[in-house]
Amino acid sequence: MLEIQGLSARVGEKPILEGLDLVVPTGEVHAVMGPNGSGKSTLAKVLAGHPSVEVTAGTVRYLGQDLLELDPEERAREGVFLAFQYPIEIPGVSNSTLLREGLNAVRAHRGEKPLDAMDFLKLARAHAAKLGMDPTMLGRSVNEGFSGGEKKRNEVLQMLVLEPRLAVLDETDSGLDIDALKVVASGVNALRSPERAFLVITHYQRLLDHIVPDVVHVLAGGRIVRTGDRSLALELEEKGYGWLDTTAGAAR
Amino acid sequence: MTAASDQPLPVVPTPDAADEPNRELKAIAAKDYEWGFVTDIESETIPPGLDEDTVRFISAKKGEPEWLLQWRLEALARWRTMTEPTWAFVKYPPIDYQAIRYYAAPKSAADKPKSLDEVDPELLATYEKLGIPLKEQALLAGVAVDAVFDSVSVATTFKDKLASMGIIFCSFSEAVREHPELVKRYLGSVVPTSDNYFAALNSAVFSDGSFVYVPKGVRCPMELSTYFRINAADTGQFERTLIVADEGAYVSYLEGCTAPKRDVNQLHAAVVELVALDGAEIKYSTVQNWYPGDKDGKGGIYNFVTKRGACRGHKSKISWTQVETGSAITWKYPSCILQGDDSVGEFYSVALTNNHQQADTGTKMIHIGRNTRSTIVSKGISAGRSQNTYRGLVRMLPGAVGARNYSQCDSLLIGDRCGAHTFPYIDVRHPSARVEHEASTSKIGEDQIFYLQQRGLATEDAVNMIVNGFCKEVFRELPMEFAVEAQKLLGISLEGTVG
Numbered sequence: 001m002l003e004i005q006g007l008s009a010r011v012g013e014k015p016i017l018e019g020l021d022l023v024v025p026t027g028e029v030h031a032v033m034g035p036n037g038s039g040k041s042t043l044a045k046v047l048a049g050h051p052s053v054e055v056t057a058g059t060v061r062y063l064g065q066d067l068l069e070l071d072p073e074e075r076a077r078e079g080v081f082l083a084f085q086y087p088i089e090i091p092g093v094s095n096s097t098l099l100r101e102g103l104n105a106v107r108a109h110r111g112e113k114p115l116d117a118m119d120f121l122k123l124a125r126a127h128a129a130k131l132g133m134d135p136t137m138l139g140r141s142v143n144e145g146f147s148g149g150e151k152k153r154n155e156v157l158q159m160l161v162l163e164p165r166l167a168v169l170d171e172t173d174s175g176l177d178i179d180a181l182k183v184v185a186s187g188v189n190a191l192r193s194p195e196r197a198f199l200v201i202t203h204y205q206r207l208l209d210h211i212v213p214d215v216v217h218v219l220a221g222g223r224i225v226r227t228g229d230r231s232l233a234l235e236l237e238e239k240g241y242g243w244l245d246t247t248a249g250a251a252r
Numbered sequence: 253m254t255a256a257s258d259q260p261l262p263v264v265p266t267p268d269a270a271d272e273p274n275r276e277l278k279a280i281a282a283k284d285y286e287w288g289f290v291t292d293i294e295s296e297t298i299p300p301g302l303d304e305d306t307v308r309f310i311s312a313k314k315g316e317p318e319w320l321l322q323w324r325l326e327a328l329a330r331w332r333t334m335t336e337p338t339w340a341f342v343k344y345p346p347i348d349y350q351a352i353r354y355y356a357a358p359k360s361a362a363d364k365p366k367s368l369d370e371v372d373p374e375l376l377a378t379y380e381k382l383g384i385p386l387k388e389q390a391l392l393a394g395v396a397v398d399a400v401f402d403s404v405s406v407a408t409t410f411k412d413k414l415a416s417m418g419i420i421f422c423s424f425s426e427a428v429r430e431h432p433e434l435v436k437r438y439l440g441s442v443v444p445t446s447d448n449y450f451a452a453l454n455s456a457v458f459s460d461g462s463f464v465y466v467p468k469g470v471r472c473p474m475e476l477s478t479y480f481r482i483n484a485a486d487t488g489q490f491e492r493t494l495i496v497a498d499e500g501a502y503v504s505y506l507e508g509c510t511a512p513k514r515d516v517n518q519l520h521a522a523v524v525e526l527v528a529l530d531g532a533e534i535k536y537s538t539v540q541n542w543y544p545g546d547k548d549g550k551g552g553i554y555n556f557v558t559k560r561g562a563c564r565g566h567k568s569k570i571s572w573t574q575v576e577t578g579s580a581i582t583w584k585y586p587s588c589i590l591q592g593d594d595s596v597g598e599f600y601s602v603a604l605t606n607n608h609q610q611a612d613t614g615t616k617m618i619h620i621g622r623n624t625r626s627t628i629v630s631k632g633i634s635a636g637r638s639q640n641t642y643r644g645l646v647r648m649l650p651g652a653v654g655a656r657n658y659s660q661c662d663s664l665l666i667g668d669r670c671g672a673h674t675f676p677y678i679d680v681r682h683p684s685a686r687v688e689h690e691a692s693t694s695k696i697g698e699d700q701i702f703y704l705q706q707r708g709l710a711t712e713d714a715v716n717m718i719v720n721g722f723c724k725e726v727f728r729e730l731p732m733e734f735a736v737e738a739q740k741l742l743g744i745s746l747e748g749t750v751g
Contacts, residue, residue: 081706088697103708
């Protein structure tokens with residue numbers, strides 16, 4: 001589903017990603033772990049098409065297309081979803097308005113009819129309930145005055161409604177207590193399917209207790225330095241990231 | 253505006269509404285200034301220029317009584333002693349008042365049509381294009397339309413129904429003929445002829461406008477609506493509106509504007525006076541979409557308007573809501589004089605400027621009575637190279653015991669070549685009076701737009717959504733069909749501002 005080859009990218013003048021290779025086959029959940037500043041969030045931004053990141057080399061194929069050629073909204077309509085590390089506040093725009101406009105944009109792209117107000121509300125409420133969210137959240141302004149945990153839940157709610165093919169979760173676990181973490185993980189797990197793939201970016205192993213990955217990658221110094229199964233995450237938990245720098249060459 | 257009967261529900265972002273703003277906005281954003289057509293009707297005009305004879309001509313043309321002619325002449329004399337104000341944050345070349353034509357009427361108006369069947373078909377076709385529901389649509393929409401074409405009212409609907417309740421809703425000329433005592437009592441009582449340069453000019457040469465009187469204890473059952481439209485080239489439009497709500501009465505009045513495309517600047521200097529007696533309430537809503545000029549700042553309307561309401565009675569209330577997207581220059585401060593004890597004044601405003609537009613708009617809340625309250629919510633949006641100014645005065649006079657004001661002025665910038673300015677004046681002369689003022693200025697964020705794009709929205713739709721969210725507190729004060737119109741206008745006006 002996703003094939004990244006030799007990806008280099010910079011933010012301003014500063015190179016962040018330097019020759020990153022990563023393949024995520026359809027149906028799998030891949031975790032990307034790494035120390036702060038290793039380029040995890042930049043990778044997420046490249047995939048979503050954030051204008052602050054400039055790709056300087058490499059290719060990204062998504063479902064056979066050149067992902068980097070697509071505008072951010074085209075990527076979204078093609079099924080690429082990013083759960084933001086820091087969700088943005090949009091004052092005066094209700095959650096349900098954003099969800100509905102987004103969903104109908106995606107549906108229009110697929111050649112489907114827009115959902116009417118009643119069907120949409122039914123759908124949105126059902127998903128909100130799964131995440132233990134009060135239905136009044138739908139009427140509140142997008143992320144405005146939300147707690148950190150509420151914002152993250154809201155990201156997962158959007159994901160459930162939009163049903164992406166490739167979901168990138170950027171540190172969705174940060175700022176969550178254990179109960180919220182479980183709710184968020186159950187939302188993700190509910191969406192796991194042979195047609196979808198997930199890229200779960202996280203600093204900590206604990207999320208992976210709840211969203212069990214098929215493959216774990218370690219990102220350091222702008223490259224994937226190790227790839228392994230779930231036990232790699234546990235190893236990192238035990239040893240920290242410090243030992244990676246010395247063994248970085250071995251992974252390549 | 254009110255031709256919205258076949259359209260989806262209003263698109264103010266609310267949780268459960270069947271709102272679908274962007275689909276609609278998207279279609280409209282692709283359009284040019286849609287209402288820029290010119291109707292071919294021979295105007296009966298007088299030569300350009302302004303002197304006593306001009307005033308006498310207008311007054312005679314309308315068959316006015318002597319007192320009104322004298323009132324106009326006094327205003328003209330006043331005007332001649334005054335100078336054009338220069339304090340507003342707007343720039344324009346000097347206006348040659350002798351080059352303006354002060355009277356034009358569609359010829360067919362001389363026949364004084366008694367019903368729609370007698371109205372010039374071409375005029376009706378114009379209304380059709382504008383989407384004014386003069387016929388059954390109007391009935392369905394529950395709106396009575398007193399349509400002003402150039403300077404003479406040609407058709408008024410729903411008169412009978414309103415008349416049965418004692419409500420008077422007619423052209424200003426008709427009011428002068430049929431209800432001279434009411435006109436004489438209230439005309440100029442809120443905005444005196446000497447008030448300001450443009451009000452004095454209007455008083456001298458006003459051609460027509462609307463008159464509303466709602467008698468004691470009557471709640472007007474429908475929104476009263478008027479379309480203003482400038483048609484003949486180089487013709488100044490000088491409307492005069494007077495609305496009186498007697499004790500315990502209620503009325504909601506909608507004013508909507510579309511003007512045809514013109515290459516030369518056109519002066520529009522209207523005066524609106526509202527009077528609310530004991531326990532009365534007047535709600536006055538405006539969507540202003542005069543031609544703003546082209547992308548290079550050529551052409552467009554000069555909109556120099558004086559709007560003021562007097563809360564004369566105990567517990568009376570006047571609420572202004574305006575959405576200003578048009579005009580090359582806007583100079584407008586709908587105000588409230590809170591004279592009656594416990595009276596309430598409100599001002600909700602969205603002013604959007606793009607390209608080379610300039611807006612200097614705001615309000616004045618003059619607290620005279622005890623426990624008077626006022627609320628000001630102003631949302632300014634600047635894009636392109638435009639300049640957008642909020643100018644507001646809150647004055648608490650010595651008798652305003654326990655008076656309160658809350659003001660909120662927010663500015664949103666799109667791009668980096670526009671300007672937003674806020675000039676709040678606060679003058680408190682009683683220690684128990686309370687004034688709160690909040691202000692914010694923000695730039696539409698790249699991250700906000702990206703966030704919405706990541707959820708599938710196109711850039712322009714994302715901008716529209718953010719701007720509409722910014723304006724929500726004002727839009728929810730508008731009657732439903734007006735809210736639809738307002739959002740459409742924002743979409744049109746924002747076209748090409750990002751990306």
